[in-house]
Amino acid sequence: MVELAMGIMLGLCGVGAGIALIAGIGPGIGEGQAVAAACEAIGRQPEAKSDVTSTMIMGCAIAETTGLYGLIIGILLIFVAPGIFSGVLKETVLALK
Amino acid sequence: MKKLDPTVKKETAYAALWVLALSLLMEAVFLLLRRWSPAVLGGNAVGAAVAIGNYLLIGITVARAVGSPADRVAMRVRASMTGRLLGSAAICALAVGLLHTNVYATVIPLLFPRIGIAFRPMIDRKRGRTAEDPEGSDLLD
Numbered sequence: 299m300v301e302l303a304m305g306i307m308l309g310l311c312g313v314g315a316g317i318a319l320i321a322g323i324g325p326g327i328g329e330g331q332a333v334a335a336a337c338e339a340i341g342r343q344p345e346a347k348s349d350v351t352s353t354m355i356m357g358c359a360i361a362e363t364t365g366l367y368g369l370i371i372g373i374l375l376i377f378v379a380p381g382i383f384s385g386v387l388k389e390t391v392l393a394l395k
Numbered sequence: 396m397k398k399l400d401p402t403v404k405k406e407t408a409y410a411a412l413w414v415l416a417l418s419l420l421m422e423a424v425f426l427l428l429r430r431w432s433p434a435v436l437g438g439n440a441v442g443a444a445v446a447i448g449n450y451l452l453i454g455i456t457v458a459r460a461v462g463s464p465a466d467r468v469a470m471r472v473r474a475s476m477t478g479r480l481l482g483s484a485a486i487c488a489l490a491v492g493l494l495h496t497n498v499y500a501t502v503i504p505l506l507f508p509r510i511g512i513a514f515r516p517m518i519d520r521k522r523g524r525t526a527e528d529p530e531g532s533d534l535l536d
Contacts, residue, residue, distance in 0.1 A: 319484065326476035330469035333460050337468050340461055347461060351402045354457045356512050358472075359410075359450060363509045365480050370502045372484065377491050377498045 300391055307383050315375040321368025325361045332357055403454035410450040413511030414443045418504055425500065438496030442504030445483050450508050452479055 336354045340347050418439050425431040456475040460468040483505065490496045 319480075322477065322480040326473040326480075329476050330471075330473040333457055333472045334465040334469040336457075337460055337463060337465055348402050351400065351457055351461060352406060355403065355406045355450075355454045356515065358453045358457060358476075359508055359512055362449075362453065362476065362480075363506065365476070366483070366505050366509075369480060369484050369487075370505065373487055373491065373498065373502055376488070 308380055311375045311379050315372035318368045318372040322365040325365040329358050329361050400458040403458050406454055407451045410508040410511055411447045414446050414507040417507040418443050435497045435500040438500030441490040442501045445486050446504050446508055449479050449483055
């Protein structure tokens with residue numbers, strides 16, 4: 299029974315990590331649209347290239363943070379959560395005995 | 396190999412400075428909590444390298460996108476973002492799984508460039524930079 303619970307828990311951690319990485323899709327679409335708009339702006343005002351590039355790099359880095367949050371949650375779910383949850387599970391089983 | 400855009404260089408150097416400063420702060424916090432070990436230092440080094448590399452690649456992607464057709468740019472940036480995110484995930488997972496670096500010390504530095512950007516308006520204002528004269532970071536000038 300404990301092995302089954304452990305297996306379900308590990309599986310759910312993996313599924314959770316996969317779902318967390320879906321957060322990377324949204325920023326990619328947003329960044330693409332923002333940079334495309336910036337390219338049009340530079341086309342209209344070529345003298346502003348340096349300013350627009352600088353702002354765009356910062357904007358992309360900010361947008362990407364959302365994806366990085368998902369990545370961090372995913373890594374923590376894979377490497378940290380199983381240890382914590384299995385500890386809790388073992389303590390619960392020992393308490394029930 | 397193509398030469399790097401000066402704006403990209405400047406922005407990456409600004410982000411690298413923040414990553415370095417905040418990494419030192421993080422090491423100090425680990426020392427204070429008596430949790431410091433070589434694994435923390437290794438994790439911090441890997442995380443900082445990934446964060447700076449990611450920022451540099453953002454800059455290169457944006458600089459290369461300038462002057463290309465808008466529809467192609469959107470696709471290229473999307474592909475770059477997916478590649479960078481998966482690359483970061485793979486490097487961090489390999490570092491934690493194979494090199495046994497500290498998980499927290501590996502993933503926390505990924506957010507350091509964002510913290511640097513959050514402080515950017517404050518620093519620019521202190522140096523007399525305004526929205527009408529935003530020449531990028533002049534900390535390294």
